[in-house]
Ligand code: FES
């Protein structure tokens with residue numbers, strides 16, 4: 001079945017297989033930031049934004065992308081032109097192995113889109129479904145708070 005959706009602002013018309021997950025489709029389209037951790041909806045590593053909402057792509061069917069606007073980390077920023085959230089994660093030392101980082105950043109992006117002045121507790125609540133084996137979470141919360149401050153200062157594009 002052929003579907004249509006927008007991926008990081010670019011129209012896509014892929015064929016999808018019955019039962020194919022959104023995670024499999026996005027990786028097939030070259031979105032290597034979308035990670036498979038658990039594959040069962042429990043770790044958040046595969047998180048992408050679907051019409052602005054954080055979705056676990058491993059447990060969503062690819063066909064669900066039909067007509068949607070999907071953003072992966074590739075759509076936020078690049079190595080040469082990072083998004084302020086990516087810069088904040090680096091500044092705060094919130095990235096170690098980096099496996100959880102794309103999902104964390106997209107969940108943080110969703111949170112700050114609707115609530116630009118969260119408390120650390122609200123950040124912790126937002127990322128509760130995103131598992132990190134490396135950082136102990138404190139620096140991730142620091143990074144999101146820093147990015148929120150930058151957003152309020154008008155430093156986001
Ligand atoms: S890989 Fe999707 S939630 Fe873990």
Ligand code: FES
Pocket residue numbers: 094095096097098099100101131132133134135
């Ligand atoms: S930085 Fe390694 S899992 Fe989070």
